[in-house]
Amino acid sequence: MVTAEALKDIVGSDWVVTAKDQIEPYKIDSTPVAMMPKAAENIIVVKPATAQEVSAILKLANRETTPVYVRGGGTGMAGAAIPTHDGIVLSMERFDKIEEIDRRSLMAVAQAGVTLGELLEAADAENMSFPPHPGDEGAQLGGLVVCNAGGARAVKFGVMRNYVKGMEIVLPTGEIVTMGGKLLKCNTGLPLMHLIVDSEGILGVVTKVTLRLYPRFPGTATMIFSYDDRNEAINTVPAILQAGIIPLAIEYMDRDIAELTANYLNMTWPAREGKAFLIIILSGSNEDEVFSQAEQVVEVCQKHGAVDTLMAERREEQADILKIRSEVQSAVSPNADSLDTAVPPGEIGTFMNEVDKIAEKYGTRIPVVGHAGDGNLHHILMQDIAERGLLDAIKEEVYDAAIRLGGTVTAEHGIGKKGIHLLDKYTDERQKQLMRDIKKAFDPNNILNPDTAIVP
């Protein structure tokens, strides 16, 4: 195993951490506690600052076959970053520079440890925007890229993959390679860059990314539509899209989750009517455009049973609503598990009803939040389910229902370590073999996150 001394020779002694108490934060991430894999005992944290240092660390680890766990913002919810074998945690926190916000090409070039919050701020300062909002703003860009993060606001312009245009990556064998660039079109042999996106850090260490920016939308509005009947809320979603309006986001929340989260944040959920809510974010080239879209959306929603409408125009009001939506997972913690299924967008109503039936059958309640425009739902399994020993049975029924409807059981959080058995169960043998072969081509000694789903 690689020693702390050897790592100090590479990055300097200030950037190698071995003290147990200082290592603790690197042993957990944002996976629900009950589902979190247990970290190993003998961990060294190393904090390189350059691709060359990462290269030297990986070459050493590759020679000594020492496991390496790349660490971003620790906001992952599937346990991917947790060091489950003795080895090295390679923290990207010093890769914190935004190298360029290019107004003419509408691109950002940033090191992998820059946080989402920092990118949003930098883009805003240059009158541009990064439309998706893939979760916690403490997430780092490298992690967002390798996890192909989704989040709210993927309805109009898609998930992270659509924004990733270039990267610098250090391979487990130590080579530093660059792919793509500030390029909207780049078809150059097999698309290795798009294999890295969503590889969950098992193929290489992303050190720098080039991301597409959009203009800042001069007009935006966030609206809450209240419904007494959830099915009516859900049935509104395709009707909005069919009217020719593509919001940035169409989110769904139950009242109890909305209020629980607002309380947790010492805030107030602003919608007084209704039991079920759609949160819709509109964007446009100017305020008139957003107003005219909003009018159309209001009409569609009222026609589909909305009992109240609330429109937030000021930036702070909009941010408050998004904040409540974003913090649901923290608010419900500790909970038994949060699921991450997606079904075809037209099937979410059916799927929600199926899950209700499962909950009823087991005498419990399963609240739900989700990205309604994407068909991506997070069912929240509360402690009572685990206490009554029902967790596995309920999860299996929910998963089977999603699959029956043409869905997936790992939509945006990825496989990580939490989902290893899911990949195994729902993927055919030939595809798993291809994944293993690819892993072997990139990482012949299986040093990067070795206890992943994809191992020989």
Add this chain to the structure above:
Amino acid sequence: MVTAEALKDIVGSDWVVTAKDQIEPYKIDSTPVAMMPKAAENIIVVKPATAQEVSAILKLANRETTPVYVRGGGTGMAGAAIPTHDGIVLSMERFDKIEEIDRRSLMAVAQAGVTLGELLEAADAENMSFPPHPGDEGAQLGGLVVCNAGGARAVKFGVMRNYVKGMEIVLPTGEIVTMGGKLLKCNTGLPLMHLIVDSEGILGVVTKVTLRLYPRFPGTATMIFSYDDRNEAINTVPAILQAGIIPLAIEYMDRDIAELTANYLNMTWPAREGKAFLIIILSGSNEDEVFSQAEQVVEVCQKHGAVDTLMAERREEQADILKIRSEVQSAVSPNADSLDTAVPPGEIGTFMNEVDKIAEKYGTRIPVVGHAGDGNLHHILMQDIAERGLLDAIKEEVYDAAIRLGGTVTAEHGIGKKGIHLLDKYTDERQKQLMRDIKKAFDPNNILNPDTAIVP
């Protein structure tokens, strides 16, 4: 080598073609004639109708190590589909069914041999749209997917990759596998599906695709802005985007190319003023929205030196303009070559000027059309350049200029066979080795398009 008899046993004797004259059309594609690789002599064309038949053919070819060239619409411009070794052309023309246009999930499920034109029509009939327009409407969906086609209208919602949500694929070893689904989010292990997109048909035969649709935009407008000075036209592009407007397309054309193509089509280029044109397609949720965008765009363009504006609102007028833009390559044929570079969008003005200098140095003129919003330009090298023996020298200088500006020399047409030396020259050895390893994992006997850039 696999015999015609063996193939007839699989698909029936009506669907195996061996007559020389009937095979001729399968030996060419849309690559400029002067650059087209020469097909081999002993070719059998087979036309399966099901994934099971494709599987049986590939198993046989794999056993006998017979080269297989998958054939879509033949609209590729890099020679990928041309059978350069004795073997089998596997034509997808019978995979011509659109299985479903799903209004609730906004998805199309179609066999791989369905053409772009057929998809556009089917989506339109259900009040939906497929926003990108990746070239010739005779292109087949399978080809569009494996080539990650771009074309005009990638500015707002991106290239084919952003639309591909699911596929059925037959691997060279015969397994039929499905990936993704009608799902906007699906992070399930290594993203094999996104490795297939842009693999140019060397990893498997795509038999069915699930594509994201958008609502039909109730409002659209196509505008032509005329400029006397090309640099002013090009400098308008980032200014439009920075104003918060993202058109579906921002295309650039020189006057001589516009008129040449219009004449070729027996049409008239509608813009009377100017030497350089921007064609801008706007879309929105309603007509008011498009008008207000159009007003903003007119203001930006006039401020940047536009001398005339022409707005096409009727569908036929809009279609005529797009037709002229789409048929440039046919109109200039036969030409020595058409290049396919992309540079960071903010650099296209500089790049155009560099190419002008190269043209001047060699005493010629190099007209250009391109996707200005994407930074993707097609420089058209006319016959005089080849006749004077300058082709390689000029190409090398243009390519080096693109690379210097952070660009790529294979933007949207792919590598195919025409670009083998380009992949070789501009890609580092480690990445090429990874591509070869991946090819081997999918296609151990190298039967699918064996004379590609990526061979062991």
